[in-house]
Amino acid sequence: MCSSSVIYGRKVDLIAMLDTTVIQEFQRIVGTNHALQEEALTTSYTTDWTGRFKGASPMVLRPANTSQVSELVKVALSAGLSIVPQGGNTGLVGGSIPLHEEIVISTLRMDHCDPVDALAQQVTVDSGVTLAQAQTHVSPFDLEIGVDLAARDSCTIGGMIATNAGGINVVRYGPMRDQLLGIEAVLSDGSVISHLEGLEKDNTGYNFPGLLAGSEGTLAIITKARLRLHPRPSERCSAMIAFKTVDDAVVATSQLRRALPALQAVEVIFSEAMSLVSNHIGASVPVGAGSQAWLIVEVAANTDPTDELAHAIDDLGPLAVDVAVGLDTATRNGLWQYREKITEAIATQGTPHKLDVTLGASRLSEFVTEVPALISRVDGQATTVMFGHLGDGNVHVNILGAGGDEPNEGVDDVVLNYVAQLGGSISAEHGIGTAKREFLHLNRSEAELAAFRAIKKGLDPRGVLNPNVLIPPEYS
Numbered sequence: 430m431c432s433s434s435v436i437y438g439r440k441v442d443l444i445a446m447l448d449t450t451v452i453q454e455f456q457r458i459v460g461t462n463h464a465l466q467e468e469a470l471t472t473s474y475t476t477d478w479t480g481r482f483k484g485a486s487p488m489v490l491r492p493a494n495t496s497q498v499s500e501l502v503k504v505a506l507s508a509g510l511s512i513v514p515q516g517g518n519t520g521l522v523g524g525s526i527p528l529h530e531e532i533v534i535s536t537l538r539m540d541h542c543d544p545v546d547a548l549a550q551q552v553t554v555d556s557g558v559t560l561a562q563a564q565t566h567v568s569p570f571d572l573e574i575g576v577d578l579a580a581r582d583s584c585t586i587g588g589m590i591a592t593n594a595g596g597i598n599v600v601r602y603g604p605m606r607d608q609l610l611g612i613e614a615v616l617s618d619g620s621v622i623s624h625l626e627g628l629e630k631d632n633t634g635y636n637f638p639g640l641l642a643g644s645e646g647t648l649a650i651i652t653k654a655r656l657r658l659h660p661r662p663s664e665r666c667s668a669m670i671a672f673k674t675v676d677d678a679v680v681a682t683s684q685l686r687r688a689l690p691a692l693q694a695v696e697v698i699f700s701e702a703m704s705l706v707s708n709h710i711g712a713s714v715p716v717g718a719g720s721q722a723w724l725i726v727e728v729a730a731n732t733d734p735t736d737e738l739a740h741a742i743d744d745l746g747p748l749a750v751d752v753a754v755g756l757d758t759a760t761r762n763g764l765w766q767y768r769e770k771i772t773e774a775i776a777t778q779g780t781p782h783k784l785d786v787t788l789g790a791s792r793l794s795e796f797v798t799e800v801p802a803l804i805s806r807v808d809g810q811a812t813t814v815m816f817g818h819l820g821d822g823n824v825h826v827n828i829l830g831a832g833g834d835e836p837n838e839g840v841d842d843v844v845l846n847y848v849a850q851l852g853g854s855i856s857a858e859h860g861i862g863t864a865k866r867e868f869l870h871l872n873r874s875e876a877e878l879a880a881f882r883a884i885k886k887g888l889d890p891r892g893v894l895n896p897n898v899l900i901p902p903e904y905s
């Protein structure tokens with residue numbers, strides 16, 4: 430069966446790109462049912478979650494274990510093929526999509542969790558385990574994974590490591606890199622590195638988990654991870670607080686961080702995002718209609734943290750316009766849906782440009798206030814919808830209606846340059862992928878990019894693994 434596809438306006442006979450013996454080798458390794466060729470079967474692996482990135486692949490391979498990944502990589506290397514590693518395909522910067530006719534290695538069948546090591550408070554899981562699956566696995570031990578995000582039902586532990594995912598609890602537990610005590614991965618020559626003992630102290634040279642966290646599939650295919658677990662607090666309380674200005678919300682965030690050692694999350698919804706999500710879920714704004722910003726704050730502890738949260742909010746004085754508190758699970762979930770449904774609400778409006786940035790606390794208010802005007806100067810049709818993780822200075826800038834389906838370089842250019850000018854990061858937690866590759870120089874010096882190239886060349890001299898992601902072409 431031969432399949433063809435349009436890639437950036439070009440008709441490509443994809444299957445013809447692969448030698449018959451290579452196809453047979455791939456089929457032998459994973460089984461014919463897991464070596465997908467027909468376009469109808471590969472489409473969900475070649476288009477991203479937002480619909481912004483559409484690629485095509487001659488073959489999507491679904492290995493069941495590390496040794497199959499290793500064998501596949503060896504065949505690809507000797508056939509001169511490039512690989513896009515893929516987990517849940519929820520990434521938002523195009524890093525998991527075969528935009529250059531690469532083959533895809535999907536980890537979704539690698540979904541085994543080892544028994545929880547309750548003594549050490551650790552667990553080893555396959556890279557294709559979804560976050561929700563891992564959460565369910567550790568929950569009977571009153572333990573939790575330190576990173577949580579709204580894509581939990583689909584995103585995988587391997588993808589979360591590869592992107593160094595952040596999410597809603599970074600303010601307490603740090604990003605994915607901080608959860609890693611060991612890793613197993615397949616390198617570009619098919620060799621396997623495995624260091625899963627989970628020792629808290631282990632200064633025996635280079636730290637592979639640290640290196641692979643945020644490497645976006647360019648250095649190795651992660652096959653297993655040893656994760657640090659955290660005792661799950663038994664009591665939780667959430668509040669939504671409305672603020673007249675963005676600046677007030679920023680000042681309040683700083684005060685709450687100082688006052689609440691049990692702070693688990695400080696999320697922010699700005700006005701456009703609040704109207705969009707309220708319409709989407711068919712509910713009114715819970716508190717402070719007409720405000721500029723709302724924080725959703727969660728505290729979690731083993732003794733009821735409600736009083737602690739109430740005092741901290743009282744101490745905000747006139748900064749807080751109005752407050753709604755969620756004590757039981759249903760009310761808490763009711764408040765959280767305003768934050769968790771935003772991405773979905775945006776997706777109903779078209780294909781957004783998503784820019785995920787971090788600003789220092791002192792520049793946040795200026796950024797949020799200025800950026801919609803900057804964007805409309807480039808594209809008069811564009812609407813800017815912002816929300817994010819204010820406790821980490823992380824703002825998600827979503828631009829709707831900007832210049833059709835193709836990335837509007839003008840809008841990206843103006844926002845990312847502005848971020849760099851304010852001393853911020855052009856990627857807070859989504860990574861660089863293909864979307865921000867050409868902007869990486871805004872945050873990384875010549876010397877750093879040269880070091881990136883040296884690391885890439887050292888571990889992947891033939892450019893087998895995600896060669897078109899993260900590192901700008903001139904440094905590849």
Ligand SMILES: Cc1cc2nc3c(=O)[nH]c(=O)nc-3n(C[C@H](O)[C@H](O)[C@H](O)COP(=O)(O)OP(=O)(O)OC[C@H]3O[C@@H](n4cnc5c(N)ncnc54)[C@H](O)[C@@H]3O)c2cc1C
Nearest residue numbers: 516517518519520524585587588589591594595596646651
């Ligand atoms: C609704 C929604 C909410 C989100 N919220 C957040 C959020 O709060 N915080 C956040 O950080 N992100 C968020 N994201 C983005 C996304 O969920 C994360 O980037 C996630 O970590 C990607 O995991 P994945 O398994 O889907 O990876 P994929 O999308 O499949 O891949 C992402 C990158 O990792 C590489 N990769 C995947 N698996 C492996 C592997 N096993 N070995 C090596 N490389 C690999 C890919 O090549 C690609 O470069 C959100 C996305 C959605 C759709």
